[in-house]
Amino acid sequence: MTDQLKHLRKPIAATSQMKKLMAAHFLELDEAQKTGRQKIAWCTSVGPAELLHAMGFLVYYPENHGALLGATRMATEVIPLANAVGYSPDICSYLTADVGSYLKGLTPLTKAYGIQSVPKADILVYNTNQCRDVQDWFSFYAREWNVPIIGIHTHRNIGKVEDFHVTDIVLQMKAMIPVLEAVSGAKFDIDRLREVVDLSLQCTRLWRRVLECGAAIPAPLTFFDATIHMAPAVVLRGKPEAVEYYKLLISELEDRIRLKEGAVKNERHRLYWDGMPVWGKLRELSDQFYQLKTNVVASTYCNSWIFDAFDPKTPFESMARAYTELFIVRDESFKESYMDNWIKNFSIDGVIFHDAKTCPNNSNDRYSMPQRMAKRLSIPTLVIHGDLNDLRCYSEEQTRTNIEAFVEQLDQKVP
């Protein structure tokens, strides 16, 4: 951020509390690794974290580490190391960045928290709802450390979530329990699972409220803020501190709404972002939109941690439903209808689709969704090409010009 913009923007005060929580999360994992006091489970970002917490594991999310590698721009430096052992540059750049950083012995956690390496897993647990790459990713570490790997294989291209989808996922989750018991040494306790699911439910409801603050005009936060403040919803859901954090954040955002304090001064246009963030360019993009008086107020990506279905009364069934209702595993009709609703409710003027080279599952422009949306909603759309982590796939000047031209197109309609 330029110094000038730093002065203009009012920072979100709750950020300092979030930083403390994230530090505590990583330091706890580091301490557990060093002392062996508690077993560590690696979990995909939308994996069965509640079950792992209920079984007494500390839970570590490598996709979060992938995003950190992207945001610190270490990713592009370490991806070639993963390529050199056979991981294609075409596959998920979270995977290649994470494996590359492991091979090089580097992690952004060192600079941030003084931690020398990511915590070694005692077990790796994935859910393919995000993509199939996660099982290949976790398989690397399973081989490397000779630890068990188990996973859930989620259905794809789902229209309505049917009972048979839920039943299947419940069976897959329950089949994990004996393995988890063997690794953790603890017996599964359904009441403990209910408690964790209840905490996740509270967290996700609050996270939804945070994101819904973006519907206010002017919006008190940006998509770029949300990509940072979603961290507790990703890595601390199922824990009480995430619930307390979002209460604090909401209070601040609601104050801003009351005072009509927009995150972007003199907000003129409101955009929806579909697809992954470009982690290594968050600041540049955020600054550009700020200067264009345009706020990206909603996104598919940040919504991915809204799990309305959680219900402590039916923990397995509700987890199965929550993790299957995800946007990313749904069919085109559902996705279009879902986005239409957010676009209407958030008074959106235009939609940006990020086509991320290494993340086809999160690149919804590839089957002409932008063109159909533009026609259906009479709303302009723009596709930018880049990647979540691999900045070799990103052309800065082309992207800047495209965004600027898009905002000029929106300006045509301003009286």
Added chain:
Amino acid sequence: MTHNLAGGLDVGSCTTKSVVVDNQGNILGWHVLYSGTDFEVASNVAWKEALLSAGISSCDSIHVFSTGYGRNSVKFASKTMTEISCHARGCLHYFKGPMTIVDIGGQDNKIIKIDNNGVRTSFKMNRKCAAGTGAFLEEMAVRLRVPLEKLDQLASQADGEVTLGSYCTVFSGTEVLEKIKSGAALDHIVKGLFHSVVKRILEMDTLTDKVVITGGVIEHNPFLIDLLKTHIPNEIVTPPHPQIMGALGAALYALQENYQT
């Protein structure tokens, strides 16, 4: 600031274009020169030359907007706008919507859609690769050892052509070497290169309604229009001096602001 005149600078990767307009938007003077490595110098020289061609001695009070890749290098511009907006604005000076504008520039191609109210509805730029742009033809001219300005004549006189890819400048260069080795006629190769540019345009987006072609490549190689006509049934037109449409658009936006301030 005088309301009688306005100026536009289009600082492209290859050439810098400058235009001076009167209060009706009529072009009084213009200039084109190679951008070189110092965009600031290029924009200063181009602006002075445009004023000279318009017979204007003092430029202090003229409102200037800049556009193009080097738009931020024009220190005397009061505002910058993207080349997408400026090309559209320039074309709307000559043609009414609906139309699809195809701009073939030095390093990027643009396809811009304008509706029947003159409002831009969408646009596309080439993404990463400069195949099918002016830089592509420049590179090929060097490989063929043919002066750039001879390409259009060679292509238009050819009674046949070779087939070349449009995917990548480097791949196409290799194909050209193969064609030379296999004894293909020079004019057939050049016509094949022109077709490669046309194919690149056709694969970028739909070309609907009236098609307006702009850019330096068309200014100097009008035979490309004849080739494009063999692919699509649409009316295809070019404005006078298609190379300066971006600069004209910038000048017209500056003129518009003259009347708003």
